[in-house]
Amino acid sequence: MKTPKRLEPLVQNGLVDEVLRQLMSGKEAVVYVVRCGDDVRCAKVYKEANQRSFKQNAAYQEGRKVRGSRDARAMEKGSRYGRKMAEEVWQTAEVDALHRLAAAGVRVPQPYNCFEGVLLMELVTDAAGHAAPRLNDVVLSAEVALAYHAMLIKQVVLMLCAGVIHGDLSEYNILVDADGPVIIDLPQAVDAAGNNSAFSMLERDVGNLAAYFGQFAPELLNTDYAFEIWSHYEKGELHPEVVLTGRARRSEKKADVRGLMREIDSVKEEELSRRRFQMEED
Secondary structure (H helix, E strand, C coil): CHHHHHHHHHHHHHCCEEEEEEEECCCEEEEEEEEECEEEEEEEEECCCCHCCCCCHHEEEHHCCCCCHHHHHHHCCHHHHHHHHHHHHHHHHHHHHHHHHCCCCCCCCCCEEEEECEEECCEEECCCCEEEEEEEHHHCCCCHHHHHHHHHHHHHHHHHHHHCCCCCCCCHHHHEEEEEEEEEECCCCCCCCCCHHHHHHHHHHHHHHHHCCCCCHHHHHHHHHHHHHHHHHCCCCCCCCCCCCEEEECCCCCCHHHHHHHHHHHHHHHHHHHHHHHHHCC
């Protein structure tokens, strides 16, 4: 096929020898199958911010590392330079997450290079060597649904052990190769320790899995793995071999806001008294 304009720099620089075909077009990128020497890989071409349906809102940006305070201020102001920096952060977030997760044993595509807004990575294939289908295109039995769900909960745990939450996990960004599910599409991945919305994103990811696989195995609809996983994480007890039941208990006790405010006022009064005493002593 004719080389798309965004892939021309990669061809000119010898990173890609031939563009074979378009694989898919998603909400944040267009993916092509390319030949790099003797290897067949995929090239993910990120769309411009105004062409993406997935918005870079503050919840996903929070906690991401920026090179310096100047870049951070520019991104906050939304200047031309700031928008350019935001694009770089958005694109490199996926590369960083893929390297981090691959090292942790998470089933993700192997990244190779990121150049001019294009990510070169492994082409995930099925048993016949064809591009692997997305999970939503695979017909599942109850038994396979339960097995895949268990595998993905394991992957979610491994991701969180590496400090990463996908942030948009669903049947549309999971591929199925000969060995089972492979997680893809990570530009919105968040740092669990640096993002105040981390638990709500984890809860949504795990909830999406339960809702999808629950169509084939209804017993999954009554599970609560997200709260159980997060509880272990908060206590510093989460590890790759943790045993989960999916039956975590959430406290339904309402917060005693008035009591908390009384305690705060009491602490403030004690501090004022201490300062007055020190002044009198002086």
